[in-house]
Amino acid sequence: MDLFLAYQSLIAFVGINGLLALSVYATLCCGQLSLANAGFMAIGAYTGALITQHARGVPFVAVLAASALLPAIIAVPLGLPVLRLRGVFLAIATIGFGEMVRLFFVNWDYTNGALGLVAIPQRTHLWTIFLALAGALYLLGRLRGSRAGYALEAIREDETAARTMGIDTTAHKLAMFVLGAAIAGVAGALEAHLTFMVAPSGYGFGRVVDMLVQAVVGGTAAFFGPVIGAAFLTVLPEVLREAGARLGFAPGPFRLFLNGAILLVVILFLPNGLVSLLRRRRAA
Amino acid sequence: MGQQALNGVFVGSIYALFAVGYTLVFGVLDILNLAHQAVFMLAAFAALLLVADAHLPLWAAMPLAVLFAGLLGILLERLAFRPLRGRADSNISGLISSLAMGTVFEAIALQIFGPDTSRFPHGTFPDRLIRIGGASASLLQLCIIAISVVLMALLTLLLARTRLGRQIRAVAESPRAARILGVNVDRVIAAAFFISSSLGGAAGVLFALAFNSISPDVGRSVELKGLAVIILGGMGSIPGAVIAGFALGLIEVFTVAGFGSSYRDAVSFAVLFVVLLARPRGLLGQAAAREA
Amino acid sequence: MTLALQSVSRSFGGVRAVEDATFTVEKGEVHGLIGPNGAGKTTLVNLISGLLQPTQGEIALEGQRIDRLPAHRIAARGVARTYQNIRLFAGLSAAGNVVVGEHLRRRAPLWPRLLLLPSARREERAAAQTALEALARVGLRERAGTAAANLSYGEQRRVEIARALASQPRVLLLDEPTAGMNPNEARNVARLVREVAREGRAVLLIEHNVRLVMELCDRITVLNFGRVIARGGPAEVTKDPAVITAYLGEAE
Ligand SMILES: Nc1ncnc2c1ncn2[C@@H]1O[C@H](COP(=O)(O)OP(=O)(O)OP(=O)(O)O)[C@@H](O)[C@H]1O
Ligand SMILES: [Mg+2]
Numbered sequence A: 001m002d003l004f005l006a007y008q009s010l011i012a013f014v015g016i017n018g019l020l021a022l023s024v025y026a027t028l029c030c031g032q033l034s035l036a037n038a039g040f041m042a043i044g045a046y047t048g049a050l051i052t053q054h055a056r057g058v059p060f061v062a063v064l065a066a067s068a069l070l071p072a073i074i075a076v077p078l079g080l081p082v083l084r085l086r087g088v089f090l091a092i093a094t095i096g097f098g099e100m101v102r103l104f105f106v107n108w109d110y111t112n113g114a115l116g117l118v119a120i121p122q123r124t125h126l127w128t129i130f131l132a133l134a135g136a137l138y139l140l141g142r143l144r145g146s147r148a149g150y151a152l153e154a155i156r157e158d159e160t161a162a163r164t165m166g167i168d169t170t171a172h173k174l175a176m177f178v179l180g181a182a183i184a185g186v187a188g189a190l191e192a193h194l195t196f197m198v199a200p201s202g203y204g205f206g207r208v209v210d211m212l213v214q215a216v217v218g219g220t221a222a223f224f225g226p227v228i229g230a231a232f233l234t235v236l237p238e239v240l241r242e243a244g245a246r247l248g249f250a251p252g253p254f255r256l257f258l259n260g261a262i263l264l265v266v267i268l269f270l271p272n273g274l275v276s277l278l279r280r281r282r283a284a
Numbered sequence B: 001m002g003q004q005a006l007n008g009v010f011v012g013s014i015y016a017l018f019a020v021g022y023t024l025v026f027g028v029l030d031i032l033n034l035a036h037q038a039v040f041m042l043a044a045f046a047a048l049l050l051v052a053d054a055h056l057p058l059w060a061a062m063p064l065a066v067l068f069a070g071l072l073g074i075l076l077e078r079l080a081f082r083p084l085r086g087r088a089d090s091n092i093s094g095l096i097s098s099l100a101m102g103t104v105f106e107a108i109a110l111q112i113f114g115p116d117t118s119r120f121p122h123g124t125f126p127d128r129l130i131r132i133g134g135a136s137a138s139l140l141q142l143c144i145i146a147i148s149v150v151l152m153a154l155l156t157l158l159l160a161r162t163r164l165g166r167q168i169r170a171v172a173e174s175p176r177a178a179r180i181l182g183v184n185v186d187r188v189i190a191a192a193f194f195i196s197s198s199l200g201g202a203a204g205v206l207f208a209l210a211f212n213s214i215s216p217d218v219g220r221s222v223e224l225k226g227l228a229v230i231i232l233g234g235m236g237s238i239p240g241a242v243i244a245g246f247a248l249g250l251i252e253v254f255t256v257a258g259f260g261s262s263y264r265d266a267v268s269f270a271v272l273f274v275v276l277l278a279r280p281r282g283l284l285g286q287a288a289a290r291e292a
Numbered sequence C: 001m002t003l004a005l006q007s008v009s010r011s012f013g014g015v016r017a018v019e020d021a022t023f024t025v026e027k028g029e030v031h032g033l034i035g036p037n038g039a040g041k042t043t044l045v046n047l048i049s050g051l052l053q054p055t056q057g058e059i060a061l062e063g064q065r066i067d068r069l070p071a072h073r074i075a076a077r078g079v080a081r082t083y084q085n086i087r088l089f090a091g092l093s094a095a096g097n098v099v100v101g102e103h104l105r106r107r108a109p110l111w112p113r114l115l116l117l118p119s120a121r122r123e124e125r126a127a128a129q130t131a132l133e134a135l136a137r138v139g140l141r142e143r144a145g146t147a148a149a150n151l152s153y154g155e156q157r158r159v160e161i162a163r164a165l166a167s168q169p170r171v172l173l174l175d176e177p178t179a180g181m182n183p184n185e186a187r188n189v190a191r192l193v194r195e196v197a198r199e200g201r202a203v204l205l206i207e208h209n210v211r212l213v214m215e216l217c218d219r220i221t222v223l224n225f226g227r228v229i230a231r232g233g234p235a236e237v238t239k240d241p242a243v244i245t246a247y248l249g250e251a252e
Helices: A002-028 A037-054 A060-082 A087-107 A126-143 A147-157 A159-164 A169-195 A205-218 A225-246 A251-269 A275-283 B002-029 B036-052 B058-084 B090-113 B139-161 B163-173 B175-180 B185-211 B218-233 B238-259 B261-278 C041-049 C071-076 C094-104 C118-137 C153-165 C183-198 C210-216 C234-239 C241-251
Strands: B129-132 B135-138 C003-012 C015-025 C030-034 C056-061 C079-081 C171-175 C202-206 C219-224 C227-232
Touching (some): A002 A037, A002 A205, A002 A225, A037 A060, A037 A169, A037 A205, A060 A087, A060 A169, A060 B261, A087 A205, A087 B261, A126 A147, A126 A169, A159 C071, A205 A251, A225 A251, A251 B058, A251 B090, B002 B163, B002 B185, B002 B218, B002 B238, B036 B058, B036 B090, B036 B185, B036 B218, B058 B185, B129 B139, B135 B139, B139 B185, B139 B238, B218 B261, B238 B261, C003 C041, C015 C041, C030 C041, C030 C183, C041 C071, C041 C079, C041 C202, C079 C153, C094 C118, C094 C153, C153 C171, C219 C241, C227 C234, C234 C241
Parallel strands (some): C030 C219, C079 C171, C171 C202
Antiparallel strands (some): B129 B135, C003 C015, C219 C227
């Protein structure tokens, strides 16, 4: 029974991390490195938790919808100015946003500051997580091959040329930024109602780095790559934990080390991520 | 007032020293080296080991720790940056690979030293207070300010006057042109990393001494401050980073005095945001690249 | 009158890349734009397509000003272009590039795809079909599936032309479309340019190959140091003393 419970939570985290990796992918697939998603996740998590704690009758679907909506709404006025920035400047600005959100919650007495909210009723089930994941995958998958999907690829390849093809690059980038925010918000709410708690320390820079690492390791050339990356990097440390412990590694540093080392190997030798292994296999 | 200003200059000198190294690599490679904070942290731990376990005096431990940081920089360049050179998206993939190296460094520190705060043994540095006008400062604080300023002056001299400095500037301007002029670009980039990481390491040691606390995540908060500084100063601009470092230190101290300490960190992000949106080039940054 | 430039100027810091340029490009016309290196030709194309804003002057398309519009809106008005230093979407196939070029003509919203409606499939197939036809027009039908990065230089230039034509533009701006092509390829491009003009589009052609310009163009505008130094039919322009000194001056 204990064993099953342990695996159940691992599987749940595969799903949640998959959603988060997809939320980073949403902007990455049009060439924008945005690192605001830990902030959006926090907003979604707090929104969901507050609704559940203060309005008990609200169905969970509505809670999740609110957790998607609020980050999405905030993403519009944020994205409009910030998405004009290129490359590392966008990354830096969005890191700044994420930290501001975290500091906001640290200083907000209503949500107990740095301690956060506890005893949130558990309302997330495995099937809720995987339904949300399937929904996000379906949306992003259907985007490919569509008019908008081609526009996004064009923007990723050469934004200036895309503009002279008549593509409204700002609108497309903004739409994906908002979509990413919504997905991150849902993931945040799902996690909050799974682990019973939210605290600002869970939404720091390290969290968005995890999302990015998973998306890149899985590969952003295919829409399902980030989910593969998330699954791989969530499960692997657990699988190797025994071996790591035998070598004298504590679980925390061990997971961190694996994350970093695998990311390095992937970016150097498999620029298109783990999914390119699948492709190669199929081509051969 | 005078006391606040002194504190601001003190914090600012560390920010500036950290950011100068950050911005040097950005100026040369156009890559944000997100492992800079990990080098900062490891150098602090190295100094701690040398003082606490090897019982070296601080004046000997510090240069050794700085040298160690410089060597880490060279390692970093070899493993995370050189293999990516020439790739189309190298400024994004370089950012990611430096993140990977930073994570590995952090994991190593976490494994060796644990997540808790470590401290220098008592009496590593004599505590003595010195009064300047109406303000008082510890001898340590003054030494830190002096060391930072001297190091930044040395860097400026090195860039302006030496052959290596000219070569670094040439590579920053255009690697291709520099290569045609006979500059060994790979070697110059490695040297820039050595210098950048040494300065970051020195900032780490000074920071650890100043607050007498080191943990594997000390670099994280300084990293974010450093980002604000290099944005404010203009990416790639060394004088910009120096000025902006001191400016941020002063802004922070006066914000805390005026609005309370919960706003200390928020202010650097506010600065970062406003500058990015209003003047993305920063105070002293170069013009934007051509479009088509 | 299709495209009209009125006293257009653009400077970069101290450099006056284009100064006081006035000319029109009419429907059905191939209008040559020539001049020595650095004369400001590419800058003019960037100004017309909206990648740059003029510091002075007006650009109008069929009587309506376009010089303050963002680039994608100008494209939507019917201005398409190619690039002197090829800017294909390297990761996409030749056909994919052309499909992007069709962006303005496709009106399909996303929801039919999300709901798996048959109309979405139909639309997708139609887009692929038009892309193939556009590629056939530049003689690259067999290369449709090849990644743009793996095409030869001349092939890449031709895909760029197909991509620009895919939006069925009113004005086509070609920035040195035959640079780096072999004579045979260049001849085919010349034939295509004629055809395109005959369809009633306005073509602005930047070209260093003097023979080609003389053969192809109805009218020619000559730039030097950003200024228009001569204009007229091919025969007039070649005899113009200012043009001769500009080109000879460059040769020295
Ligand atoms: N974005 C820019 N920033 C600064 N200067 C520019 C820019 N674009 C063009 N210039 C300058 O403007 C002048 C005209 O350049 P342009 O590229 O328009 O010439 P061109 O006629 O297309 O030359 P070529 O035949 O070599 O293609 C040159 O002096 C060039 O250096
Ligand atoms: Mg040109």
